[in-house]
Amino acid sequence: MACRFKTDLRESDVTPERDFINRRALMTGAGAIMASGVMGGQAVARGKYDVDAKPNSFKDITSYNNFYEFGTGKGDPARYAGRLTTRPWSVRIDGMVDKPGSYALEDILKGMTIEQRIYRFRCVEAWSMVVPWDGFQLSDLLSRVGVQGGARYVAFETLVRPSEMPGQKSAILDWPYREGLRLDEAMHPLTMIATGIYGKDLPNQNGAPLRLVVPWKYGFKSIKSIVRITLTDTMPQTTWNMQNPREYGFYSNVNPTVDHPRWSQASERPIGGGLFARRRPTLMFNGYADQVAGLYRGMDLKKNF
Numbered sequence: 001m002a003c004r005f006k007t008d009l010r011e012s013d014v015t016p017e018r019d020f021i022n023r024r025a026l027m028t029g030a031g032a033i034m035a036s037g038v039m040g041g042q043a044v045a046r047g048k049y050d051v052d053a054k055p056n057s058f059k060d061i062t063s064y065n066n067f068y069e070f071g072t073g074k075g076d077p078a079r080y081a082g083r084l085t086t087r088p089w090s091v092r093i094d095g096m097v098d099k100p101g102s103y104a105l106e107d108i109l110k111g112m113t114i115e116q117r118i119y120r121f122r123c124v125e126a127w128s129m130v131v132p133w134d135g136f137q138l139s140d141l142l143s144r145v146g147v148q149g150g151a152r153y154v155a156f157e158t159l160v161r162p163s164e165m166p167g168q169k170s171a172i173l174d175w176p177y178r179e180g181l182r183l184d185e186a187m188h189p190l191t192m193i194a195t196g197i198y199g200k201d202l203p204n205q206n207g208a209p210l211r212l213v214v215p216w217k218y219g220f221k222s223i224k225s226i227v228r229i230t231l232t233d234t235m236p237q238t239t240w241n242m243q244n245p246r247e248y249g250f251y252s253n254v255n256p257t258v259d260h261p262r263w264s265q266a267s268e269r270p271i272g273g274g275l276f277a278r279r280r281p282t283l284m285f286n287g288y289a290d291q292v293a294g295l296y297r298g299m300d301l302k303k304n305f
């Protein structure tokens with residue numbers, strides 16, 4: 001997957017699904033964000049960046065997860081995340097911003113126009129699921145708090161609450177879970193804060209009440225249950241890079257030409273495709289090269305992996 005742990009490629013953990021994912025027929029390019037205006041409904045409107053592929057089932061998306069705060073098994077998040085209290089929820093936004101502070105999620109959402117708030121985006125997650133996300137563009141939030149001139153990176157942190165997150169009682173990771181993006185990556189329209197799936201509130205196991213989605217990067221960049229966003233001029237520490245710097249770099253762009261030290265990243269097996277799903281070639285930037293390759297022009301992507 002995304003995290004590209006070998007275990008993630010086992011098909012036996014997931015409900016067999018006949019969902020067929022065709023990542024070659026990417027990007028319709030048609031229309032802007034034609035959100036229907038129906039919040040909480042099932043209608044998934046087509047957006048500018050939607051992939052032309054059938055989404056995985058709600059069951060697949062919510063029963064096969066990575067969320068180490070609830071355990072390392074793919075079924076642990078669905079089993080244990082229900083106990084997490086996600087309301088009220090606030091996000092501390094600090095560092096190099098004009099309006100630092102603790103922002104209640106309700107106020108973040110209230111401050112947005114309907115068009116901003118119902119940004120819907122069906123994307124290929126970098127561990128081979130197609131997920132119809134609801135949420136807003138991270139850039140809309142950052143613009144509101146006023147990013148200062150010297151800021152170059154955005155750092156994110158997940159909640160630490162061992163009483164409700166049993167995985168945090170062990171030191172498998174150095175809590176809080178941390179992630180980071182370069183500012184231009186964070187401001188890219190494909191980078192979103194998801195608050196829902198299939199028109200429903202984001203289930204806890206998927207990172208309620210708000211999580212990052214960066215579709216051209218491996219899935220571990222998409223940090224869940226965010227409580228802090230910091231604008232900074234230095235490259236922030238990230239959980240998997242701290243854990244194993246040789247294997248996980250800061251950028252973690254999906255790149256079939258740069259192998260993980262322990263396995264090839266040239267192909268993948270679609271989740272939900274069943275036991276006999278064929279592996280298929282992984283696309284550069286997870287199929288979003290037209291949109292994001294420009295962010296890395298001139299960079300050596302073997303060094304900046």
Ligand code: MTE
Pocket residue numbers: 001002003064065066067068069125127158177205206207218219220221222223224225
């Ligand atoms: N965020 C936190 N806080 N903790 C985690 O363990 N796992 C990451 C990412 N975000 C993780 C996290 C990994 S490894 C992946 S692949 C994705 O979440 C999985 O997202 P999904 O379960 O919604 O598919």
